[in-house]
Amino acid sequence: MFTRAIVRTPGENFCDGITTSRLGRPDRRKTLEQHTAYCDALRDCGVEVSVLTADERFPDGCFVEDTAVVTEDCAVIARLGAPERRGEEEAIADALAAFRPLRRIEEPATLDGGDVMRVSDQFYVGLSKRTNAEGALQLTSALSEHGHVVSTIPVNGVLHLKTGVTFVGDNTLVATGEFAGRDEFNAFCRIDVDETAAANCLNVNGTILVPAGFPKTASALRRLRRPVIELDISEFRKMDGGLTCLSLLF
Numbered sequence: 001m002f003t004r005a006i007v008r009t010p011g012e013n014f015c016d017g018i019t020t021s022r023l024g025r026p027d028r029r030k031t032l033e034q035h036t037a038y039c040d041a042l043r044d045c046g047v048e049v050s051v052l053t054a055d056e057r058f059p060d061g062c063f064v065e066d067t068a069v070v071t072e073d074c075a076v077i078a079r080l081g082a083p084e085r086r087g088e089e090e091a092i093a094d095a096l097a098a099f100r101p102l103r104r105i106e107e108p109a110t111l112d113g114g115d116v117m118r119v120s121d122q123f124y125v126g127l128s129k130r131t132n133a134e135g136a137l138q139l140t141s142a143l144s145e146h147g148h149v150v151s152t153i154p155v156n157g158v159l160h161l162k163t164g165v166t167f168v169g170d171n172t173l174v175a176t177g178e179f180a181g182r183d184e185f186n187a188f189c190r191i192d193v194d195e196t197a198a199a200n201c202l203n204v205n206g207t208i209l210v211p212a213g214f215p216k217t218a219s220a221l222r223r224l225r226r227p228v229i230e231l232d233i234s235e236f237r238k239m240d241g242g243l244t245c246l247s248l249l250f
Helices: 028-044 088-096 133-144 215-222
Strands: 004-008 048-052 068-070 075-077 102-104 116-119 122-127 149-154 165-167 172-175 189-192 202-204 207-211 228-231
Touching: 004 028, 004 088, 028 048, 028 228, 048 088, 068 088, 075 088, 075 133, 116 165, 122 133, 133 149, 165 202, 189 215, 207 215, 215 228
Parallel strands: 004 048, 075 102, 122 149, 172 189, 207 228
Antiparallel strands: 068 075, 116 122, 165 172, 202 207
16 A cells, blocks of 8 residues: 655656657646646545655656655665756655665666566566666665565567556556567456557556546456546656656555
8 A cells, every 4th residue: 555655746847858759848737737636646545645846957857756666665766767867866865765764776777767567576677778787686686685576578669668568456467569468477467558658557555547548448447346547647748758657656
């Protein structure tokens, strides 16, 4: 069960962040409205939300998931794969220090939290353009001390592992593209989706948050007999963001 979340308000220069999408520039008003609705949904799921103020040095700073991996035992502070994002993690480390002992990923390793998918005590780490093998190795070292198992998954066609596959509980993955047929995931039930943006769902204390605009995915998730909340994150998709990106849950 998650009891807390850390989020960060999108800055005035959010539209200047890193993106590969061709969906246009985010609308400031809509971005803030969608972020507020996201925070409200987390609260509706029983989570206390700490909202950090925007840091205009970091246009991508609202994507806090990438800055750390948090377990019951520790918080591993990431070394972000995009050099221009390094520094975002410091405010997150300060916030997490009140709740967890801190470990850090050190150079030459890189690690983005968006490449880390947890299933109980098993952690899957995507080896992507943002997370390298040394990053996975250092995370393994930190987590194995507490009985966790870490395995790696190559990521080729999307930004992060959780861009293309997420765990939603009940031994179920939502997957797309290169992850829909991966042997490493044969033990799971799978909901395979056609559009990449539909795969990034978020399980919060039994409620599944799903991006709005993908009715087939929402319908499939409702068949799990779980509460489903559809959230419009269209402005964040313009900056390659998804539901998991916007919070650190612990």
